[in-house]
Amino acid sequence: MNNKKVCVVGLGGVGGYLGCMLAQHYDNIYFFARGERLESIKKNGLLLHSDAFGEFTTHPAKASNKADEMGVMDYIILSVKNFSLEQVCNEISPMIDRHTVIIPLLNGVSASGKIRNLIGKGRVLDGLIYITSGANKDFSIHHTSSYGVVHIGYERGNQYDENILSEVQKLLQSANITCVIESDIESAIWTKYILNCAYNVVTAYYKATTGDIRKNKIAIMQLKSLLEEACSVARKLKINIASDLEDVHFKHILQKQSESATSSLNRDITFGRQNELEIFSGQLLESASICQLKIPMTQFFYEELKKVSQFNKYFSS
Structure with a gap:
């Protein structure tokens, strides 16, 4: 998995937690962020305060708001608010080719379908996460639960190679992120x-x-x-x-x-x-x-x- 490029898009409570956990275990993790949060990550890294895993700071391979600077990704974890989804999908398009696997962890029940329509390429899974976490004023992340569980699967009519689900599960669980493959993701x-x-x-x-x-x-x-x-x-x-x-x-x-x-x-x-x-x-x-x-x-x-x-x-x- 260290040969695979992974980008976390959206570094708030959910994305920040996942980004820190991944970057602690892999050298090929990229952060897509903007504004003051991006400047803070470039200068200080990203700090996680976790009730389950303690406190540590991670540094990605690269943090940027320019997708073309980071190149095509093997995996993209998309964790943004729904109201910014269209803008973000346009911005990250240069990181996606037909092999890129996109793992959406957004609220609501229709995010994956919207992403497929907006991006039009790559392989978009269906997913969700159970976690209690948030971002502090200094952009550090507080994880106040003993859990952080990602669920992934395929909705009807959107199946890809079943090995993809196993690969994503391995990627996450190797970084101490629990990942469940669902037979009925809907x-x-x-x-x-x-x-x-x-x-x-x-x-x-x-x-x-x-x-x-x-x-x-x-x-x-x-x-x-x-x-x-x-x-x-x-x-x-x-x-x-x-x-x-x-x-x-x-x-x-x-x-x-x-x-x-x-x-x-x-x-x-x-x-x-x-x-x-x-x-x-x-x-x-x-x-x-x-x-x-x-x-x-x-x-x-x-x-x-x-x-x-x-x-x-x-x-x-």
């Missing part, structure tokens, strides 16, 4: 999406951590309702989710998740940044409309958070 993606449609929205609305939510009886009831609504949409779409998924997610949040954890949606809305509310609520509402389902709790949070998001964005600009 189900796995929706399983995580349903969790985000409830957890991210509730924590953003209450500006809360998991510990705060556990102390709020109303928030707990709303969380349960949001999970039920998202599951109802998935089942109407014939997604093969677990029959008790609402309860599984509900118990995980109330009993297992770190008390200090919160969501990227909460952080982004609080600081008036562009955010993924449209992915977590807007997209679910569109799917519900297609299915002729009413999801009133989701509708309520969507409308309220849009107001808060616009207000905070105005006063932070």
Whole structure:
């Protein structure tokens, strides 16, 4: 694997964690970043504070915002926010040829399809990650969970050589990144999406951590309702989710998740940044409309958070 070129695109909480883990084990890791983050990486490297792996600084083979400087990659891990996806896909095109394997780890349920349409070359897998991590003001990464699990697979109609999945799994697991190959990646993606449609929205609305939510009886009831609504949409779409998924997610949040954890949606809305509310609520509402389902709790949070998001964005600009 040291003969393969790997680029991590997007060095926030998820990409920063993966980039650090990979760069600690391989000499051929490239970082695609911009602005002050790029300058910080060039000057200081990228620092990871991990509850699971300790604290260390890594230096990529090269960090740049110019894809043509880094050349064609064998693997690209794409971990950016959905609202910047089109721009990023255009920027990284020089790093991709027909052999390049692209591993998208974005929120939502349609990222891989969008990437295939935008790039038009390479081999785009389907993927997701479970992790609790974020980027600090100094661009270092905090990883506050004992886990960081990548799931990969092929959606129906997009199969490539099965050996590719095994190669990606080997690449990641050799760097202490757990990687699971899914036989039904669509189900796995929706399983995580349903969790985000409830957890991210509730924590953003209450500006809360998991510990705060556990102390709020109303928030707990709303969380349960949001999970039920998202599951109802998935089942109407014939997604093969677990029959008790609402309860599984509900118990995980109330009993297992770190008390200090919160969501990227909460952080982004609080600081008036562009955010993924449209992915977590807007997209679910569109799917519900297609299915002729009413999801009133989701509708309520969507409308309220849009107001808060616009207000905070105005006063932070």
